[in-house]
Amino acid sequence: MQTELSFAPIASLSTELLAVLAADTQTAKGSEAKPQPTLLTSDARVQAAAAQVLASGEYKAGANETLLLHAPAGVAAKRLLLVGLGKLAQATVQNIREAAGTAVRFAKPRGLRELALALPSAESLPHAVALRTAVTRAAVEGAWIGDFDADTYRSDRRDQSIAQFTVAAPDEADRTAIEAAVAEGAVLGESQNFARSLIHEPGNKLTPTILGQRAALMAQQVGLGWEVHSGEMLAQLKMGAFASVAQGSVEPPALIVLRYEPEGVADGPILGLVGKGITFDSGGISIKPSENMDKMKYDMAGGATMIAAMRALALLKPRVRAIAIICAAENMPSGAAQKPGDVQTAMPLDPAQPGKTIEILNTDAEGRLVLADGLTYARRLGATHLIDAATLTGAIAIALGKITAGAFANDDESYGRFEKALASTGERFWRMPLGDAYADLIKSEIADIKNTGGRFGGAITAAEFLHVFAEETPWIHLDIAGLAWIDDTKPFIAKGPSGVAVRSIVEWARGFAAGC
Ligand code: BES
Ligand code: MN
Ligand code: ZN
Helix, strand or coil, rough: EEEECCCCCCCHHHCEEEEEEEEEEECCCCCCCCCCCCCCCHHHHHHHHHHHHHHCCCCCCCCCCCCEECCCCCCCCCCEEEEEEHHHHHHHHHCCCCCHHHHHHHHHHHHHEEEECCCCCCHCCCHCCCCCHHHHHHHHHHHHHHHHHHHHCCCCCCCCCCEEEEEECCCCCCCHHHHHHHHHHHHHHHHHHHHHHHHCCCCCCCCHHHHHHHHHHHHHHCEEEEEHHHHHHHHCCHHHHHHHCEEEEEEECCCEEEHHHHHCCCCCCEEEEEEEEEEEECCCHHHHCCHHHHHHHCCCCCCCHHHHHHHHHHHCCCEEEEEEEEEEEECCCCCCEEEEECCCEECCCCCCCCCCCCCCCCCCCHHHHHHHHHHHHHHHHHEEEEEEECCCCCCHHHHCCCCCCCECCCCCHHHHHHHHHHHHCCEEEEECCCCCCHHHEEEEECCEEECCCCCHHHHHHHHHHHHHHCCCCHHHHECCCCCCCCCCCEEEEEEEEEECHHHHHHHHCCCHHHHC
């Protein structure tokens, strides 16, 4: 998708489809408070073209509600599409992101390859969203996110992706900043889609080795440092927890390392991004029920998230160093697989010391095992601030639904930065508790810890397991199990892999850049 920026009057844009935002400006409450759909443009010709349908009451400007007008009078566009934001007083940047996605997803199945979106004038928006650059960036992100469909394996696939998306600015103000916002939005949206394209791949097409190759190819394209290590390196580093997950599969594991080292940044923090890259999770000997087991191809979503976040950092070039560790393996049952009751030894932070021992009670709690060694390795490589992403527990979806993802942190300052990032990316995370009372639940009688903590508070005991390896290093854990896969298509996003957390992690990282 090409993203263009136009400063021409929107009524004179020759385009297949001109999308204009609308919102409900009714502020009265009660039964007589009929919706008051209002266009968020000051263009008189577009206003005139839509006046009749707005007066009819047929269109209420609800969130992502659309209405199409063909051959609008006095407007150069072939079609005029109204896209709703819902109540204007409550509109956020996320509404704009979704509206752009909705416009793109409206155009795609109709065979339109090109469209334009009129950005609202700053004055037409409530104060919270009146930031021109934020609105511009969100619109471009939303268009990219809307353009993605997971249909590459269909023989009857017609590539309906959008060739050109034009953002039409309401006026010439802040021109340079708006241009930068368009470029940033494209990097972020495309990076999120890159994660989705990896997550979409089935287990047979994307083994740990192939995930390593895809990461390396991307790294070469954007200029990241990279290394992909195999089983021998795991043995050398004494990554006994990670290796124990891989040992049941004929597919070798891959330890993927990506490095972002901006020129002239020799000190300050080193961010450690750690991702769970289980390319298929059968559960191992503690095998999962067959219903929905196919979905466990997306158990590498956390790893894909980190690979994609590093891509965005390489292109946006914030002045902060980052290193990503993706622990990729397949969790399979076999004669060589680890068994419940086995004891494994994790990688020690200090090579001269012994590693922590783990009693394996359930081989399906494998994500925390690979992440344990991933977190330790990131620390050994000098990471000062850790963030991990993983489809770690079904329990997080029980706790928060498939609406909000879980976040855990041992450090308020770092989490504060993450919360700030969420405000601009529109992603929904909720901070969950940690604490000794939870940590007690994973104490083992025969080893240092055990890999499950029982039925209750499953997402929290999993987080406490990771905490044992993050120790005092500032650390954020994102459990994205409930959000990494979207079950039903929405107006602004296709079902399938969501790419959740990519933009928020990038935004969090940018917050550490020199001067921030
Ligand atoms: N990959 C799963 C978690 C998961 C479940 C992700 C559903 C996405 C959707 C993870 O490896 C797992 O199996 N967790 C177990 C942990 C339990 C054995 C302690 C779970 O959640 O049941
Ligand atoms: Mn599992
Ligand atoms: Zn898993």
